[in-house]
Amino acid sequence: MNIFEALRESHARQRDLAEQLVQTHGSSVERAELFACLKNELFAHGVAEDRFFYIPLMMTDAGLGITRHALSEHHEIDELLEQLQALEMSQPSWLMIAKKLSEKVHHHLQEEEHGFFQQAGKILDDQQKEVLAQQYLKEYQAYQQKEKTSL
Known part of the structure; x- marks a missing residue:
C-alpha cells in the first residue's frame, strides 16, 4: 500500500461520516455519536497526515507551497470542530456549522485527491510512498485508539 491509498481509505470514512x-x-444520540466519530476520524487522520505526508513534502522546494494550502485547510476544519463543540447540538446554528464543516471536508479531500496527490506523486519516489504509508497507518491507528479510549 502506498501513502495515497492509505489516505484515501480515511477520506472515504470522512465523507461518509460528514x-x-x-x-x-x-x-x-445519533448526532452525538456521529459527531464523536467524525471528530475522532478527522483528528487521527490529520495528525498522521501532517506528520507523515505534509511534513516530508514541506522539506522539498516543490512541496512547500502546496502543503501550506492544505495545512491551512486543516486549520479551518479544526476551527469548525471547535465551534461545534462549543454549541449545544440542539441549537439551529449547530447544523449550519456542521454543514460548513461537511462542505470544507469534501472540498479539502477533493483538492487533495485531484490535485495535491498528483503533485506529491512527482516529488516522492515509490519507496518513500510505501514507507510513509506504513508510518501514517501506525500513527493513525494509535491516535484512533487514543481518542476512543478518551471518549
Whole structure:
C-alpha cells in the first residue's frame, strides 16, 4: 500500500461520516455519536497526515507551497470542530456549522485527491510512498485508539 491509498481509505470514512452527520436532527444520540466519530476520524487522520505526508513534502522546494494550502485547510476544519463543540447540538446554528464543516471536508479531500496527490506523486519516489504509508497507518491507528479510549 502506498501513502495515497492509505489516505484515501480515511477520506472515504470522512465523507461518509460528514454526510451522515448533516442528516441528523436536534440533540439526538445519533448526532452525538456521529459527531464523536467524525471528530475522532478527522483528528487521527490529520495528525498522521501532517506528520507523515505534509511534513516530508514541506522539506522539498516543490512541496512547500502546496502543503501550506492544505495545512491551512486543516486549520479551518479544526476551527469548525471547535465551534461545534462549543454549541449545544440542539441549537439551529449547530447544523449550519456542521454543514460548513461537511462542505470544507469534501472540498479539502477533493483538492487533495485531484490535485495535491498528483503533485506529491512527482516529488516522492515509490519507496518513500510505501514507507510513509506504513508510518501514517501506525500513527493513525494509535491516535484512533487514543481518542476512543478518551471518549
